[in-house]
Amino acid sequence: MSTATTPRTTHAHATGSGVSFGHVLRSEWIKLRSLRSTAWCFAVIVVILVGFAALGAALSSAFSSTDATPEQQQSIAVTIITFGSPFAQLVAAVLGALVITGEYGTGMIRSTFAAVPRRTSALVAKVVLVGSTTFVVSLLSLAAGLLVATPLLSGQGIDVDLSDGRLWQSVVGAAATVAFTAMIAFGLGAIIRNGAGGIAAAIGVVFVLPIIFSIAQGLVAKAWIYTLYEFTPPQAGTRLYDYPVDGASMISMPALDGAVVLEPWQALLVLVGWVVVLFGIALALAKRRDV
Amino acid sequence: MIEARSLTKRYGSKVALDDVSFTVRPGVVTGFLGPNGAGKSTTMRMIVGLDRPTSGSVTVNGRPYAEHRAPLREVGVLLDAKAVHSGRSAADHLLAMAATHGIGKARVREVIALTGLESVAKKRVGGFSLGMGQRLGIAAALLGDPATVIFDEPVNGLDPEGVVWVRTLARHLASEGRTVFLSSHLMSEMAQTADHLIVLGRGRVLADAPVSTVIAQASGDGVRVRSPHLAQLSELLRARTEVVATTTDDGALDLRGVTAAQVGEAAAAQGIVLHELTPLVRSLEEAYMTLTQDSVEYHAGGTPAPDASATTSGAKR
Numbered sequence: 001m002s003t004a005t006t007p008r009t010t011h012a013h014a015t016g017s018g019v020s021f022g023h024v025l026r027s028e029w030i031k032l033r034s035l036r037s038t039a040w041c042f043a044v045i046v047v048i049l050v051g052f053a054a055l056g057a058a059l060s061s062a063f064s065s066t067d068a069t070p071e072q073q074q075s076i077a078v079t080i081i082t083f084g085s086p087f088a089q090l091v092a093a094v095l096g097a098l099v100i101t102g103e104y105g106t107g108m109i110r111s112t113f114a115a116v117p118r119r120t121s122a123l124v125a126k127v128v129l130v131g132s133t134t135f136v137v138s139l140l141s142l143a144a145g146l147l148v149a150t151p152l153l154s155g156q157g158i159d160v161d162l163s164d165g166r167l168w169q170s171v172v173g174a175a176a177t178v179a180f181t182a183m184i185a186f187g188l189g190a191i192i193r194n195g196a197g198g199i200a201a202a203i204g205v206v207f208v209l210p211i212i213f214s215i216a217q218g219l220v221a222k223a224w225i226y227t228l229y230e231f232t233p234p235q236a237g238t239r240l241y242d243y244p245v246d247g248a249s250m251i252s253m254p255a256l257d258g259a260v261v262l263e264p265w266q267a268l269l270v271l272v273g274w275v276v277v278l279f280g281i282a283l284a285l286a287k288r289r290d291v
Numbered sequence: 292m293i294e295a296r297s298l299t300k301r302y303g304s305k306v307a308l309d310d311v312s313f314t315v316r317p318g319v320v321t322g323f324l325g326p327n328g329a330g331k332s333t334t335m336r337m338i339v340g341l342d343r344p345t346s347g348s349v350t351v352n353g354r355p356y357a358e359h360r361a362p363l364r365e366v367g368v369l370l371d372a373k374a375v376h377s378g379r380s381a382a383d384h385l386l387a388m389a390a391t392h393g394i395g396k397a398r399v400r401e402v403i404a405l406t407g408l409e410s411v412a413k414k415r416v417g418g419f420s421l422g423m424g425q426r427l428g429i430a431a432a433l434l435g436d437p438a439t440v441i442f443d444e445p446v447n448g449l450d451p452e453g454v455v456w457v458r459t460l461a462r463h464l465a466s467e468g469r470t471v472f473l474s475s476h477l478m479s480e481m482a483q484t485a486d487h488l489i490v491l492g493r494g495r496v497l498a499d500a501p502v503s504t505v506i507a508q509a510s511g512d513g514v515r516v517r518s519p520h521l522a523q524l525s526e527l528l529r530a531r532t533e534v535v536a537t538t539t540d541d542g543a544l545d546l547r548g549v550t551a552a553q554v555g556e557a558a559a560a561q562g563i564v565l566h567e568l569t570p571l572v573r574s575l576e577e578a579y580m581t582l583t584q585d586s587v588e589y590h591a592g593g594t595p596a597p598d599a600s601a602t603t604s605g606a607k608r
Contacts, residue, residue, distance in 0.1 A: 011544075016390055017361070017392070017393045018360040018361030018364070018393070019360065019361060019362070019391055019392060019394070023390055023391050023392060023393045024390075024391050026386070026390045027387045027390035027391040028387075030383060030386050030387040030390055030581075031376075031379070031383075031387045034379050034380065034383035034387070035376065035378050035379055036378060037378065044485075101507060102376060102378070103376065105372075106373070106375065106376045106377050106378075107373055107375065108375055108376040108379075109374075109376040110341055110370050110374040111375060111384075111388060111431065112372045113341055113361065114341060114362070114363075114368055114370075114374075115337045115342070115363055115388055115391040115392070116391055117339070117340040117356055117357035117359075117362055118357055222463075288343070290336070290341065290342040290343060291336075291341050291342075
């Protein structure tokens with residue numbers, strides 16, 4: 001490096017109109033795609049979703065029965081292609097938390113907030129991008145999984161009807177669940193700010209919370225416990241992509257009498273609610289905190 | 292132009308900044324000097340809205356930083372610690388920063404060239420030396436061609452060539468009419484770079500004046516005396532309460548708070564023979580130590596205080 005000469009600080013190109021949401025979104029997009037952790041997390045999500053679908057379809061003889069109705073066959077197909085969903089959610093939780101805690105951990109957040117001192121647009125851009133990219137990656141993976149699984153399933157007597165709107169609703173719902181998980185984890189990460197803490201909290205919500213409720217429900221079979229369980233993000237997500245036949249789900253454990261069972265649209269609202277509440281808290285804190 | 296008004300920051304009961312007011316003017320290099328922990332970084336973070344003052348306010352070019360439509364075009368800031376994601380390449384970091392303001396790739400290439408980072412621009416920042424990290428921080432600070440630049444400890448970790456480069460850059464930026472505000476805990480560095488000094492100690496402004504004035508203020512008067520009748524001379528001078536005397540290793544007497552003329556006259560009046568009477572010029576470092584000695588937060592435990600603190604001049608405040 002030999003720059004001990006008189007520096008030239010000229011600025012022929014330093015135009016630029018100022019901070020706008022579009023600019024911030026572009027900046028955050030550059031940031032998201034320039035980290036290896038992003039590529040790794042997405043690669044793992046693809047492998048999990050496609051791999052589990054293929055594996056499930058190849059081993060699906062357990063499901064097949066000659067007397068399955070066409071509707072039941074569709075339900076089996078949905079169950080199989082969403083096999084990987086809980087694991088994809090786990091990776092999405094890590095990604096969502098990392099996107100924000102990585103900035104706090106490295107000090108990058110100071111550069112981010114110095115460039116966007118109002119802070120809100122930077123955080124909104126991040127959560128929008130982490131949610132939308134996770135959704136797109138998951139949707140493409142699930143669609144690929146469906147295409148891989150379809151011929152394997154048909155070899156075992158399960159004929160998947162790809163023209164079925166409900167089937168695609170489940171595919172989109174499953175992709176949305178993974179994306180919501182990433183956004184919930186982002187909110188937790190932005191509140192906690194510490195990488196290990198953020199990831200632990202996100203995994204707690206995605207994995208541990210439902211386990212606690214299902215154990216509690218096993219010990220004391222109370223409808224209200226089941227109802228709480230129904231409102232946890234992974235369970236609400238399950239309702240979003242479930243393909244029940246005559247009210248019976250293949251994916252979810254049976255609800256107790258008197259417990260709330262969410263309709264897909266209600267499940268969507270519950271997941272939106274998780275994101276809005278956590279992100280709202282994160283935003284309020286980020287506006288006040290020193291960095 | 293940076294204007295700080297009564298900035299105060301408390302962390303619980305601990306006061307990090309106590310009613311700090313100053314103005315940093317364009318066209319000159321203003322040094323922000325103080326021992327570690329004096330509150331320099333906190334003040335700089337407040338200027339760009341990263342930390343909130345408990346009370347008081349600070350404006351840049353007439354407005355709070357956050358109210359500028361294009362803050363990076365107003366202020367370029369190099370923060371103390373590396374404020375860069377270690378997993379991202381230098382070029383991507385700069386592109387992302389530039390994108391927030393719609394600044395194009397051409398300017399990113401310009402600042403990379405300006406800071407001599409061409410060969411490492413595609414490398415991940417995690418592998419950078421401290422010096423390269425500083426260069427990247429300076430590159431980011433210059434992206435928006437800002438009217439004001441704030442560099443927190445810019446020469447930290449730089450090799451001598453890099454130090455000269457930062458010094459030249461700072462002077463050049465000031466000569467273009469920009470406001471240049473640099474912090475350092477090294478007096479010698481500031482003396483070579485800055486025109487004006489704001490000295491901070493334990494969260495208070497100790498001095499705010501041109502460099503030469505600060506040095507003169509902190510130096511005080513000093514005289515070295517040798518005499519076969521030192522004891523008698525000491526006795527004589529002890530009557531003057533403002534005089535502080537220290538005996539040197541080789542038997543001379545160093546006096547503070549009195550001029551050579553006064554010592555000579557007093558000695559002559561009593562008929563005391565003098566073998567040496569030398570006005571002492573203190574080094575910059577000594578002057579700085581004098582200025583900040585009561586405000587150093589973390590003294591090295593157990594080690595004797597350096598020379599300058601053996602005398603207690605009243606130059607502070």
